[in-house]
Amino acid sequence: MVTATDRKATRTERPDHVRSTELGKPVTLLEAIREALWEELERDPDVFLMGEDIGAYGGAFKVTDGFLEAFGPDRIIDTPISEAGFTGAAAGAAHMGMRPVVEMQFMDFVSCAYEPLTNYIATSRWRGSGPLPLVVRGPVGGGVRGGPFHSQNPEMAFFHTPGLKIVYPCTPRDAKGLLKAAIRDDDPVLFFEHKKLYRAPFLRETLAPDAAIEVIGRARLHRAGDRLTVITYGMMVHESARAAEILASDGIEIEIIDLRTLLPLDEDAIIESVKKTGRALIVHEDTRTGGLAGELAMRISERAFEWLDAPILRVTALDTPVPYSPPLEDYFLPQTDDIVKAVRYMVSY
Amino acid sequence: MARRTQDRGSASIAGLRRKQLIDIYYYLQLTRQVEQALANLYRQNKILGGLYRSLGQEATAVGSAFALRRATDGTGDVVAPAIRNLGALFVMGAAPVDVMMQYMAKAGSPTRGREQNLHFTDLDRGWIGLISHLGIMIEVMSGVALSFRLRGTDRVALTWTGDGAASTGAFHEGFNLAAVQRAPLVVIVENNGYAYSTPTRRQTAAESFVVRAPAYGVYADECDGNDVLAVYEMTRKAVAHARSGRGAALLEVKTYRRLGHAEHDDQRYVPPGELEAWQARDPITSFEEGAVSAGWLQERDLERVRTKVLKEVDAARETAEASPLPGAEEALAETLGGEHARLPWTRRTPPDPHATG
Numbered sequence: 001m002v003t004a005t006d007r008k009a010t011r012t013e014r015p016d017h018v019r020s021t022e023l024g025k026p027v028t029l030l031e032a033i034r035e036a037l038w039e040e041l042e043r044d045p046d047v048f049l050m051g052e053d054i055g056a057y058g059g060a061f062k063v064t065d066g067f068l069e070a071f072g073p074d075r076i077i078d079t080p081i082s083e084a085g086f087t088g089a090a091a092g093a094a095h096m097g098m099r100p101v102v103e104m105q106f107m108d109f110v111s112c113a114y115e116p117l118t119n120y121i122a123t124s125r126w127r128g129s130g131p132l133p134l135v136v137r138g139p140v141g142g143g144v145r146g147g148p149f150h151s152q153n154p155e156m157a158f159f160h161t162p163g164l165k166i167v168y169p170c171t172p173r174d175a176k177g178l179l180k181a182a183i184r185d186d187d188p189v190l191f192f193e194h195k196k197l198y199r200a201p202f203l204r205e206t207l208a209p210d211a212a213i214e215v216i217g218r219a220r221l222h223r224a225g226d227r228l229t230v231i232t233y234g235m236m237v238h239e240s241a242r243a244a245e246i247l248a249s250d251g252i253e254i255e256i257i258d259l260r261t262l263l264p265l266d267e268d269a270i271i272e273s274v275k276k277t278g279r280a281l282i283v284h285e286d287t288r289t290g291g292l293a294g295e296l297a298m299r300i301s302e303r304a305f306e307w308l309d310a311p312i313l314r315v316t317a318l319d320t321p322v323p324y325s326p327p328l329e330d331y332f333l334p335q336t337d338d339i340v341k342a343v344r345y346m347v348s349y
Numbered sequence: 350m351a352r353r354t355q356d357r358g359s360a361s362i363a364g365l366r367r368k369q370l371i372d373i374y375y376y377l378q379l380t381r382q383v384e385q386a387l388a389n390l391y392r393q394n395k396i397l398g399g400l401y402r403s404l405g406q407e408a409t410a411v412g413s414a415f416a417l418r419r420a421t422d423g424t425g426d427v428v429a430p431a432i433r434n435l436g437a438l439f440v441m442g443a444a445p446v447d448v449m450m451q452y453m454a455k456a457g458s459p460t461r462g463r464e465q466n467l468h469f470t471d472l473d474r475g476w477i478g479l480i481s482h483l484g485i486m487i488e489v490m491s492g493v494a495l496s497f498r499l500r501g502t503d504r505v506a507l508t509w510t511g512d513g514a515a516s517t518g519a520f521h522e523g524f525n526l527a528a529v530q531r532a533p534l535v536v537i538v539e540n541n542g543y544a545y546s547t548p549t550r551r552q553t554a555a556e557s558f559v560v561r562a563p564a565y566g567v568y569a570d571e572c573d574g575n576d577v578l579a580v581y582e583m584t585r586k587a588v589a590h591a592r593s594g595r596g597a598a599l600l601e602v603k604t605y606r607r608l609g610h611a612e613h614d615d616q617r618y619v620p621p622g623e624l625e626a627w628q629a630r631d632p633i634t635s636f637e638e639g640a641v642s643a644g645w646l647q648e649r650d651l652e653r654v655r656t657k658v659l660k661e662v663d664a665a666r667e668t669a670e671a672s673p674l675p676g677a678e679e680a681l682a683e684t685l686g687g688e689h690a691r692l693p694w695t696r697r698t699p700p701d702p703h704a705t706g
Contacts, residue, residue: 048499074498074499075499077530079526079529080522080525080526080529082521082522082525082526084488084518084519084522085488085491085519085521085522085523085525085526086522086526087488088485088487088488088489088491088492088519088522088523089488089489089491089492089495089523089526089527090492091488091489091492092477092488092489092490092491092492092493092494092495092496092506093492093493093495093496093499094492095472095477095489095492095493096427096492096493096496096497096500097496098496098499098500100492115482115485115519116485116488116489119480119482119485120480120482120485120489123480125683125684125685125686126463126682126683126684127460127463127464127468127469127470127478127480128459128460128461128463128464128469128470129469129470129477129478130470130472131686162684163684163685165685165689186686186687187685187686187687187689217688217689264685264689302702303702304702305702306702
């Protein structure tokens with residue numbers, strides 16, 4: 001066992017469940033996240049993890065399974081149930097040059113840490129109190145019958161706060177590369193992991209062991225097309241891709257931009273694509289009013305109004321809490337068919 | 350239960366040399382005189398926000414900070430002041446001119462006009478500026494203390510909370526985390542009788558705050574907050590406890606806020622006679638009388654300190670007043686670092702849609 005007083009990079013005996021990439025095997029989104037955390041803990045002695053049940057239990061979703069044994073209780077810290085307390089403490093440790101990564105067992109609970117995140121952490125650099133290199137990560141999203149308090153997408157509660165970065169990847173490659181980038185970033189990063197994608201078999205991909213870390217603030221072209229641009233992120237990237245397949249069989253090729261980072265937004269990538277296709281559809285799993293679509297529509301209006309051949313539209317969840325029962329939740333969440341219909345309307349406008 | 354600090358007779362000289370007693374007196378006077386100068390500036394409308402004074406409770410901040418290991422290279426102990434702990438900042442090495450420029454929103458202030466009063470940080474000298482939300486500094490300082498333990502250093506983190514802030518959830522979450530992690534965090538509850546207008550009896554049904562210590566499983570102590578040497582001695586012991594790896598400490602001092610919450614507050618809620626009673630227990634007068642009657646210091650030593658302080662405060666005020674207000678662009682810089690230091694949405698005017706890119 002290693003203690004934190006050994007202030008050196010650590011090379012561990014990696015257990016099999018963090019060696020997939022090393023062995024050339026494909027990984028799920030969850031495994032990619034696990035590898036990123038493990039490798040950053042090995043690389044930088046200032047990185048440590050805090051959260052509820054992340055040690056002995058390995059985390060509610062087993063993201064940190066086996067970490068306690070390898071890195072010890074001073075780097076994998078099981079906290080009291082106190083999201084505000086340990087998020088505020090992460091700020092203090094970050095002031096001292098450490099790089100804490102805190103886990104929200106479910107991102108729904110990040111509301112408890114709204115105070116330290118928005119008032120203290122987000123403003124620290126601007127106030128002249130120094131940058132706070134910390135990551136708050138955890139599972140988000142619906143479609144898993146989690147009910148209103150284990151299914152939320154709370155990104156917009158923080159989107160309005162200058163001084164934060166918000167990252168929301170939807171592929172194993174991006175999850176690993178962006179989580180590493182988030183840990184190395186000098187600014188605070190909220191890192192959202194869609195729990196329905198954690199173990200989704202269709203996402204498995206083989207990563208290069210020496211892959212470059214990704215850059216926060218860059219969107220990714222998920223699918224190229226010329227008739228319309230779908231701007232989206234998270235699970236809705238994959239929902240939009242399913243819609244694109246259906247539309248392609250009718251000869252309608254749509255472009256899909258995966259934002260990957262919500263703050264800061266890659267405005268140029270959005271504008272460039274919309275100028276090319278002349279149509280912008282925004283899709284998000286988050287609820288409608290005050291969702292990201294409003295801000296994106298405004299930016300497109302500011303910079304690409306004259307290129308538009310149709311109104312900017314959005315497909316989103318409904319303005320209610322996330323319901324539990326399957327017929328209700330499916331009705332609440334945006335579905336492939338909703339996207340297909342919106343695209344058909346817009347291309348015939 | 351909490352142990353009582355011994356009476357002043359034995360605690361007083363406790364390891365303090367003559368030079369240190371003069372230093373303590375200097376910081377007490379500096380705090381009071383800087384705040385008096387700030388009050389004058391406030392009345393001249395040269396302070397734009399609120400002015401929060403510590404009249405009558407200077408001994409708490411000065412005595413406790415004096416028990417810490419101070420450095421200028423980021424290797425000493427670290428404090429987070431509450432709004433009435435100006436004296437602690439001076440002990441840690443803050444310059445009066447910086448405090449004045451903070452209050453006067455000047456370009457030369459440590460936050461270059463973005464923030465005010467004691468809301469500024471110097472990690473080299475060992476303090477982290479507070480924000481207005483109460484209790485959060487206990488959470489933040491629990492993490493500072495945790496980092497000291499994780500890195501195997503013997504540094505200590507110390508912060509203060511008023512009787513009001515002790516009611517926050519942040520107090521509990523932050524302090525409990527430090528206690529569980531055996532982090533070297535010392536928290537001093539500065540019970541000064543009022544949180545804005547609300548008396549202590551409406552913050553807690555308990556007779557004190559330090560009675561919470563056994564519930565957290567931590568070291569406890571309490572003393573008279575108007576006795577600077579008692580505060581020093583109490584803090585010194587708690588800091589030694591934390592430094593030796595035995596975990597967090599909860600301390601309480603009883604003192605009194607002789608002015609309103611901020612300068613605008615007329616204290617109409619204070620019962621008659623209360624102010625006068627506490628004025629008679631002024632911490633600076635008590636120190637002067639005690640030091641002279643015990644023969645530790647002479648009246649001329651005190652006079653020399655007072656003259657020096659007044660000269661320094663005058664010079665600081667002149668420099669601060671002469672400093673310009675910041676340029677408007679200071680509002681924008683450094684919301685994020687690196688390539689995002691200037692965010693695209695901080696443009697004042699709409700972008701030109703015909704611009705390339």
